[in-house]
Amino acid sequence: MRIKSPFLCFFILKNVNIWEEMKMKLEMQRDTLLVALQAVSKAINKTALPILQGIYVEVTNEEIIIKASDNTDTLVHLIPVDNEGVTVSSTGKTVFPKNIVDIVKRAGKTVEISSEDNGLITKxxxxxxxxxDMNCMDPLEYPELPIKDLSQPTFSVSGEQFRDLARKSVFATSESQTRPILTGVCLTVKGDCIELVATDSHRLSKLNLSVTTSNKEEMSIVIPKGTWDKGLKSFDLSKNVEFFVHELSVVMRNGQTVFNSRLLDGNFPDTSRLIPTDHKQKMTIDRKELISGLEFINGVVDDKKTASTKLHINGVASLSPSTAQSGKGNFDIFYDMFEGEDEFDINFSVRYCLEALQSIDTDTVDIHFEGPMRPFVINPVYDDISHSSKELQLILPVRAS
Amino acid sequence: MRIKSPFLCFFILKNVNIWEEMKMKLEMQRDTLLVALQAVSKAINKTALPILQGIYVEVTNEEIIIKASDNTDTLVHLIPVDNEGVTVSSTGKTVFPKNIVDIVKRAGKTVEISSEDNGLITKxxxxxxxxxDMNCMDPLEYPELPIKDLSQPTFSVSGEQFRDLARKSVFATSESQTRPILTGVCLTVKGDCIELVATDSHRLSKLNLSVTTSNKEEMSIVIPKGTWDKGLKSFDLSKNVEFFVHELSVVMRNGQTVFNSRLLDGNFPDTSRLIPTDHKQKMTIDRKELISGLEFINGVVDDKKTASTKLHINGVASLSPSTAQSGKGNFDIFYDMFEGEDEFDINFSVRYCLEALQSIDTDTVDIHFEGPMRPFVINPVYDDISHSSKELQLILPVRAS
Known part of the structure; x- marks a missing residue:
């Protein structure tokens, strides 16, 4: 057959092209694929668009791109083709339903994937x-989620440091949407240090960590608390986490996983003046004993979420419930050291103090008081003074009822 | 002072008497008390009367009786006084609020308990x-829960056997209250054997266990499924469980814990004729492989609770989803042996079959088929023929959609 019309020729070529692009075929290790699918699936959110309920898979000759997103957070896992027993017979793309994870979980050692019908059915x-033969979604409908330039990270932390940063700050963010900016953790990069601040306006957590930054000028961003949680769930914490800070988003790279999260928009309050620099009393006390006492108070009261306790200091740290609902009495702890006038009362939330103490890792803590109605500050006491991080937990007292 | 009026004398004596009864005082090991409180607390039900939200403690010179109840199930733990470092200074009783458990948990090695004000405040x-000083409830308001005669158990099983009896039957009870009798497990004592049957009318679980019984004549009772669950939570399964069968209740004794449960009232259907005695086909297959296949189907379908699967037999056992919602295809398992005509289809509930297989402990199972619309029976295949228990799982097929 001779093709006479140049137009028809163009049409045929274009068609062949689409077919070529879509007819993907590859074979790979079950475990490699499963790790990737499980990592990105953490980004799927039931309330997002139907197409975002799936997992996007694109096969090129260089890498396999596996992606999931809820339009705010996007998780991408890249598997290089020259690695880990991946054989690409033909490139293409598809969007698997989420239960591909369960299917691959039950597979044998290797898995073969091949698409037909423009990726809409994948064997x-x-x-x-x-x-x-899985019914899949149209990969052309999947939103474009541009991958940012990832050549030079702003800074990098170890997986363990990432876990600590999250664990020591996220709990102090606000649970209410009244001031949305407070539902995130404020991250400031300055010189060779990062600072994390989280507050719900009744308590505050502040951390400083020495890192190597590529950044000259000071910059602050507010990372939503959900981003930290998803990172913890999908990252391999034996590997580093590199942060790439952009204006509207932060990208975190952890091994083959790349996590792009939108930032919270707005001004995070300046909290530096809230933190007292001086104190009237300082108590050095065993952290676990204090936790045990607060858990005793929690056992006595009915509503563990809102309960407050009275701390009475007089030769001993004596905790008692602020209300006499279930009885009267106290849990006494012998402190290690006390500076300043050794007789006063202060009332505070049991939960806030428990969460602050549980975020700290040292055996002993210092608590600095400035008076019964002034915020108090809890600091870990390190055996080793040259510790690379600094942290403090601040709690506002409550009025005695 | 000389008492002139005999009436006044009586009054004083009576008063002294009440005071004597209530002023309890004892000292004991934290762990002994905690084990007892935790065991009985499983009987507390938030929807029961306010007094039943507490834990009843009665101290006599012989034993400490610790008790909780929701009026249907009653758990009692008895601590002998001549044992485990218990010192009774004076007898009495009180009703602690439930959070006594949390308080004792935080205590040191020994705990001292003393009541004042007729048990209403306990230090x-x-x-x-x-x-x-805990605010307690009035022990005189706590309902009388007579302890039955526990001299001769009807039969006794090991803790491990108790766990197996519960695990292999409770899941097959009915979740609906349409026929309340089916929410329990029917227990029949006959000769030197007990038989347990549970069914929700779509599937049935039947177990026989050889035991030594003190019972001459055959008797059947229906034990609510909640009783089995509470038993599992509060019993020490390294110890035996003795059953005392009464007309309206069953009492189970496990070490120092005594559990009294009301029985379900009504006639449990006669299921003996439902169980086929013959079969047309018999398949011997690896249990874990079959579970893996059913979990694959569960991964493919959307509603895991109601999904059904088609089993196609033809040289291989081939599972596929009954509906083509998410795709078409199969999971193939090579069976060990097949007797009878080797080509047919049968449809059944994925969940029912999974739960039945998960209740079985052997590596291999026999499945007996009688036709695509007749119930099929799953039996464990024991290496050891002289096994002391017998069990079968029966499942009704569903119509192909």
Whole structure:
């Protein structure tokens, strides 16, 4: 057949092109694929668009791009093709329903994936066991989620440091949407240090960590608390986490996983003046004993979320419930050291103090008081003075009822 | 002072008597008390009367009786006084609020309990740490829950057997209240054997266990499923469980814990004729492989609670989802042996079959089929023929959609 019209020729070529692009085929290790699918699936949010209920898979000759998103947070996992027993017979893309994770979990050692019908049906095969044609979604409908330039990270922390940063700050963010900015953690990069501040306006957590930054000038961003939680769930914490700070988003790279999260918009309050620099009394006390006492108070009261306790200092740290609902009495703790006038009362939230103490890792803590109606500050006491991080927990007292 | 009026004398004596009864005082090991409180607290039900929200404690010179109840189930823990470092200074009783458990948990090695004000305020002391006056409830308001005669158990099983009896039957009870009798497990004592049957009318679980019974004549009772769950939570399963069967209740004794449960009232259906005695086909298959296949189907479908699967037999056992919602295909399992005509289809509930297989402990199971619309029976295949228990799981197929 001779093609006479240049227009028809163009049409045929274009069609062939689409077909070429979509007819993907690859074979790989079950475990490699499963790790990738499980990591990105943490970004799926039931309330997002139907297409975002799926997991996007794109196969090129260089890498396999596996992606999930809720339009705010996007998780991408990249598997290089020259690695880990991946064989690409033909490139293409598709959007799997989320239960591809369960299917791959039940597969044998290797998995074969091949798409037909422009990626709308994808065959998953594994040995003589599994042969399943999955109904997939149209990859052309999947929103474009540009991958940012990831050449030079703003700074980098170890996986363990990432876990600590999250664990020591997220709990202090606000649970209410009254001031949305307070539902995130404020991260400031200055010189060779990062600072994290979280507050719900009744308590505050502040951390400083020495890092190597590529950044000259000071910059602050507010990372939503959900971002930290998703990072904890999908990252491999034996590997570093590199942060790339952009104007509207932060990208975190952890091994083959890249996590792009939108930032919270607004001005985080200046909290530096809230933190007292001086104190009237200072108590050095065993952290676990104090936790045990607060848990005793929690056992006595009915509503553990709002209960407050009275701390009475007089030769001993004596905790008692602020209300006499279930009885009267106290839990006494012998402190290690006390500076300043050794007789006063202060009332505060049991939960806030418990959460602050549980975020600290040292055996002993210093508590600085400035008076019964002034915020008090809890500091870890390190054996080793040259510790690379600094942290403090601040709690506002409550009025005695 | 000389008492002139005999009436006044009586009054004083009576008063002294009440005071004597109520002024309880004892000292004991924290752990002994905690085990008892935790065991009985499983009987507390938030919807019961206010007095039943507490834990009843009665101290006599022989034993400490610790009790909780929701009026249907009653758990009693008895601590002998001549044992485990218990010192009774004076007898009496009180009803602690439930959070006594949390308080004792935070105590030091020994706990001192002393009641004042007729048991309405009870002081809990532990070393120099805890000194707390708990508001308690009036022990005279606590309902009388007579302890039955526990001299001769009807039969006795090991803790492990108790766990197995519960695990292999409770899941097959009905979740609906349409026929309340089916929410329990029917227990029949006959000769030197007990038989347990549970069914929700779509599937049935049946177990036989050889035991030594003190019972001459056959008797059947229906034990609510909640009783099994509470038993599992509060019993020490390294110890035996003795059953005392009464007309309206069953009492189970496990070490120092005595559990009295009301029985379900009504006629449990006669299920003996439902169980086929013959079969057309018999398949011997690896239990874990079959579970893996059913979990694959569960991964593919959307509603895991109601999903059904088609089992197609033809040289291989091939599972596929009954609906093509998420795709088409199958999970193939090579069976060990097949007797009878080797080509047919049967449809059944994925969940029912999974739960039945998960209740079985052997590596291999026999499945007996009688036709696509007749119930099929799953039996464990024991290496050891002289096994002391017998069990079967019966499942009704569903119509292909």
């Amino acid at each position: 998953v095969k594994s040995g003589k066991k599994i042969d399943f | 809990v002391k532990s070393g120099k740490k805890i000194d707390f």
